Amino acid sequence: MGLEDAGDLVLHIILSKIGPENTARVACVSKRLQVSASEESLWSIFCSIDLNISTPLDPHGDPAPSFKTAYQLWRESFRMYPWNLVKRVRRCWDNLKQWLSLNFPEAKATLRKGATEDDLEQVETALKVKLPLPTRLLYRFVDGQESSSSNGSLGLIGGYSFYTHHVNVYLPPLKEVIWETKETMKLLGISSRLNLIVVAVSAVSSLKFFFLDCTNGQLYTGTSTRQMLPCVPDSLVRSVHDTNDDHQQDAMLLWLEEHGRRLQTGTIKVRQQDNMKSICLxxxxxxxxxxxxxxxxxxxxxxxxxxxxxxxxxxxxxxxxxxxxxxxxxxxxxxxxxxxxxxxxxxxxxxxxxxxxxxxxxxxxxxxxxxxxxxxxxxxxxxxxxxxxxxxxxxxxxxxxxxxxxxxxxxxxxxxxxxxxxxxxxxxxxxx
Structure with a gap:
C-alpha cells in the first residue's frame, strides 16, 4: 500500500514520524499528499519538537500566520547554520530560561534579545576574529545580559564570596564584548593575535574573565600569574569551523549546557544573603x-x-x-x-x-x-x-x-x- 492509499489518520502519523524535511518532500508527490503535508496540527508538532514553541511565532517572537509559516521563517532566518546545531542551541537557552523563570526571574529579565548577523560581523571586524558557529548561534538567540545586570548579583553564571573576595559572573552583550576584550587585553598584556575574546566577566570587584579562543573553540580563564586554564575538557571541544558537521561544538556552548544541567539538577542554587539574590556556585x-x-x-x-x-x-x-x-x-x-x-x-x-x-x-x-x-x-x-x-x-x-x-x-x-x-x-x- 502506498502513502496515497493510507487513511488520513495513518498518513498524519507517518508524516509526523518522518520529520519536517521529508514531509516537505512528500508534499511534492501529489495534490492529496500536499494537502496532508500542510496540516497545521502536523506543523505544530514540528514546531514543538524542533523549536519548543506552542504558538506560531517567528524568530523575533512576533506572531506568524501559521505553524508551517513559522517553521519556514525559522529555517530561513538560520539557513547559514546546521539545523541540528540551531535546535541544540535553542534547547540550551530554553533550559536556562525555564530554570530562571522558576527560580531567578530577576536574572532572566536581564537577558537581551538575540543579535543580528550584522551585529556579529561588527564584532568580527572590530576584533579581527572569526567566531565559531556555535558561539554565533548563542548570540543570535540571546545577546548577553543588560548592562544593569553588572550591579553585582544578577549574573547568569553566578559566583561566590569569601572574606573581601567577591565574584559574580555575567555575560556581556556584544557591544561590551568589543570594549571588554580590548581593555582586558591591554590590562593583561595579551596579544590580539591570539584570537581571544572576553565572553564572560565578574561584575564585582575581583578580576575574573573568561576568554573564548576563536581559533580552537576552547574557553579559558586566567590565574593570578596569567596562565590560561581550559574551562571545558579539551576532548569535548572539536570541529568548531567545520560547517558540514552538525555535531560541531565549541566550549562556550558546552559550558552553558553544563551550567544549565547543574542548575536544573539542583547541584547549584540561588542563595539569598543580605537581601540580595544570586546564583551560588x-x-x-x-x-x-x-x-x-x-x-x-x-x-x-x-x-x-x-x-x-x-x-x-x-x-x-x-x-x-x-x-x-x-x-x-x-x-x-x-x-x-x-x-x-x-x-x-x-x-x-x-x-x-x-x-x-x-x-x-x-x-x-x-x-x-x-x-x-x-x-x-x-x-x-x-x-x-x-x-x-x-x-x-x-x-x-x-x-x-x-x-x-x-x-x-x-x-x-x-x-x-x-x-x-x-x-x-x-x-x-x-x-x-
Whole structure:
C-alpha cells in the first residue's frame, strides 16, 4: 500500500514520524499528499519538537500566520547554520530560561534579545576574529545580559564570596564584548593575535574573565600569574569551523549546557544573603557537598576552585579553593542523652587537611571567621566561607566543631563534637 492509499489518520502519523524535511518532500508527490503535508496540527508538532514553541511565532517572537509559516521563517532566518546545531542551541537557552523563570526571574529579565548577523560581523571586524558557529548561534538567540545586570548579583553564571573576595559572573552583550576584550587585553598584556575574546566577566570587584579562543573553540580563564586554564575538557571541544558537521561544538556552548544541567539538577542554587539574590556556585548535593548530622546539628560543606588567585607557575603550585560551611539545628533541636535543647552554640573548630590523600595540615582554634554562631532549632542555616590552598589538584577537608547546648553564656550541659564530613577540593573538569 502506498502513502496515497493510507487513511488520513495513518498518513498524519507517518508524516509526523518522518520529520519536517521529508514531509516537505512528500508534499511534492501529489495534490492529496500536499494537502496532508500542510496540516497545521502536523506543523505544530514540528514546531514543538524542533523549536519548543506552542504558538506560531517567528524568530523575533512576533506572531506568524501559521505553524508551517513559522517553521519556514525559522529555517530561513538560520539557513547559514546546521539545523541540528540551531535546535541544540535553542534547547540550551530554553533550559536556562525555564530554570530562571522558576527560580531567578530577576536574572532572566536581564537577558537581551538575540543579535543580528550584522551585529556579529561588527564584532568580527572590530576584533579581527572569526567566531565559531556555535558561539554565533548563542548570540543570535540571546545577546548577553543588560548592562544593569553588572550591579553585582544578577549574573547568569553566578559566583561566590569569601572574606573581601567577591565574584559574580555575567555575560556581556556584544557591544561590551568589543570594549571588554580590548581593555582586558591591554590590562593583561595579551596579544590580539591570539584570537581571544572576553565572553564572560565578574561584575564585582575581583578580576575574573573568561576568554573564548576563536581559533580552537576552547574557553579559558586566567590565574593570578596569567596562565590560561581550559574551562571545558579539551576532548569535548572539536570541529568548531567545520560547517558540514552538525555535531560541531565549541566550549562556550558546552559550558552553558553544563551550567544549565547543574542548575536544573539542583547541584547549584540561588542563595539569598543580605537581601540580595544570586546564583551560588558552591555545590549543594553529594558527592560534591558533604552532609553530616550529629545530635541534631546538621553541617553541609562544599568547595569551589578559585582560578583567579591560584598560582600554578611556582613550585610547588598553589591551587586555591573557597569552601562553604552551612550549619543548622534541626527542628527537633539538639538531643543529648535523651534531653532536647532548643539551641546550641559553637565554641571550637578542628580541621584535618589532606592533599593527594596525605595529611598536610591540621587546624585548631576558637570560633569560625571570628564568630560563635548560636543555632536555634528550625532556623535558617548559618553560612560562612573561607579558603585554603593546596600544592596538588586533589585535596579534601574534614573535621569537627565543638558545641555547647544552650549557649556559651548559659550552657545547659557538657560540650559535644559535631562532625564535618569530608568534602573534596579538586580541580574540576568545568571551571565557572
Amino acid at each position: 558552591f555545590p549543594e548535593t553529594p558527592p560534591l557537598c558533604s552532609v553530616a548530622v550529629t545530635n541534631g546539628v546538621q553541617v553541609r560543606a562544599s568547595s569551589v576552585f578559585i582560578p583567579e588567585i591560584s598560582n600554578l607557575r611556582d613550585q610547588p603550585p598553589a591551587y586555591w579553593y573557597a569552601y562553604s560551611i552551612r550549619m543548622s539545628l534541626l527542628p527537633e533541636g539538639c538531643i543529648l542523652s535523651g534531653t532536647h535543647h532548643s539551641s546550641c552554640q559553637l565554641y571550637w573548630r578542628h580541621w584535618i587537611i589532606r592533599a593527594d590523600g596525605a595529611v598536610i595540615d591540621t587546624v585548631n582554634g576558637e570560633a569560625v571567621i571570628g564568630e560563635y554562631p548560636l543555632l536555634q532549632a528550625g532556623e535558617e542555616e548559618f553560612v560562612y566561607e573561607s579558603c585554603s590552598n593546596f600544592p596538588t589538584t586533589t585535596g579534601a577537608i574534614e573535621g569537627c566543631f565543638t558545641f555547647v547546648p544552650g549557649s556559651l553564656k548559659d550552657p545547659k550541659g557538657s560540650q559535644f563534637e559535631v562532625e564535618v564530613a569530608e568534602f573534596p577540593l579538586k580541580l574540576p573538569d568545568y571551571i565557572f
